[in-house]
Amino acid sequence: MKYLAGYPASLQAQVAELMAADKLGALLCQRYPQPSHDVQTDHALYVYVNELKGEYMRKAGPLSKVMFDSKLHVIRNALGTHTTVSRVQGGKLKAKREIRVASLFKEVPLDLLRMIVVHELAHMKERDHDKAFYALCTYMAPDYPRLELDLRLYLTHLDSGGARFWAPKGRS
Numbered sequence: 001m002k003y004l005a006g007y008p009a010s011l012q013a014q015v016a017e018l019m020a021a022d023k024l025g026a027l028l029c030q031r032y033p034q035p036s037h038d039v040q041t042d043h044a045l046y047v048y049v050n051e052l053k054g055e056y057m058r059k060a061g062p063l064s065k066v067m068f069d070s071k072l073h074v075i076r077n078a079l080g081t082h083t084t085v086s087r088v089q090g091g092k093l094k095a096k097r098e099i100r101v102a103s104l105f106k107e108v109p110l111d112l113l114r115m116i117v118v119h120e121l122a123h124m125k126e127r128d129h130d131k132a133f134y135a136l137c138t139y140m141a142p143d144y145p146r147l148e149l150d151l152r153l154y155l156t157h158l159d160s161g162g163a164r165f166w167a168p169k170g171r172s
């Protein structure tokens with residue numbers, strides 16, 4: 001259970017039980033009955049991320065680029081990345097900030113997209129996954145800890161060969 005490694009053994013045991021009984025997928029479906037969200041293009045993602053940023057992290061510098069990345073999950077074993085590249089431009093130091101979100105987040109309910117976006121935005125200010133980082137995430141999404149756990153449960157479900165169950169927009 002690589003996605004749940006940071007959680008207590010009792011929780012992992014509970015999840016193993018649910019999976020053995022083939023009930024993990026059903027539990028998540030029940031918790032998120034809504035279909036996938038509308039944020040389906042890089043542009044729509046850029047708009048969505050900047051809305052959240054404007055609401056909670058106005059002081060952080062502007063984002064140069066926001067995009068979905070289909071290789072992210074597979075290659076880097078990361079669900080999202082945030083990078084800042086500093087370049088000297090015309091004698092001034094300019095920071096280029098970029099957020100990438102794994103494409104699998106196109107096919108989830110909005111709450112789970114919000115979770116990864118909040119996570120990457122929080123990294124603009126807090127580098128490590130420490131207390132201050134999670135406090136910032138929870139400030140932007142009060143139910144952040146539950147959303148992150150649910151996302152990890154979904155990944156665990158997919159990893160065990162479970163089907164994707166939030167239909168892509170436009171299909172059902």
Ligand SMILES: [Zn+2]
Pocket residue numbers: 119123129
């Ligand atoms: Zn992180």
